[in-house]
Amino acid sequence: MIYTIQTTTNIETVKSELERKAKEVGFGLLNTYDFKTILEEKSFPIEKEITVFELCNPPGAQQALTKLPEISVYLPCRISMYENNGMTALSTIGIEEIINAVEAKEEFKTYMIILFENLKRVMRSWDT
Numbered sequence: 546m547i548y549t550i551q552t553t554t555n556i557e558t559v560k561s562e563l564e565r566k567a568k569e570v571g572f573g574l575l576n577t578y579d580f581k582t583i584l585e586e587k588s589f590p591i592e593k594e595i596t597v598f599e600l601c602n603p604p605g606a607q608q609a610l611t612k613l614p615e616i617s618v619y620l621p622c623r624i625s626m627y628e629n630n631g632m633t634a635l636s637t638i639g640i641e642e643i644i645n646a647v648e649a650k651e652e653f654k655t656y657m658i659i660l661f662e663n664l665k666r667v668m669r670s671w672d673t
Contacts, residue, residue, distance in 0.1 A: 553632060572602045606620055
């Protein structure tokens with residue numbers, strides 16, 4: 546249910562390029578969350594730097610929210626980024642499994658899966 550890839554590209558490079566690469570496939574950056582800083586400020590420190598990027602594809606969000614309002618719990622799309630054994634890891638929710646588990650028209654499911662493929666393409670765009 547969680548889709549994860551790893552890249553040898555330095556995490557700071559991936560962070561600095563993510564917004565541009567997301568725009569190339571129709572996603573805009575809404576917000577970022579630096580969980581290490583957030584939790585340290587609340588006196589609950591963690592060792593690992595974990596940053597979550599919230600991304601939105603407005604036409605996809607409109608279709609999803611119009612046809613399947615309960616999918617809103619999975620929006621906006623998120624990519625989590627952290628270091629793992631010297632590599633940069635990127636994770637997101639495996640929307641394909643979720644889409645295939647709900648009752649919706651095949652046309653809508655196909656559209657959502659294409660959007661998710663674009664999100665995965667962004668995640669895999671380093672090391673190509």
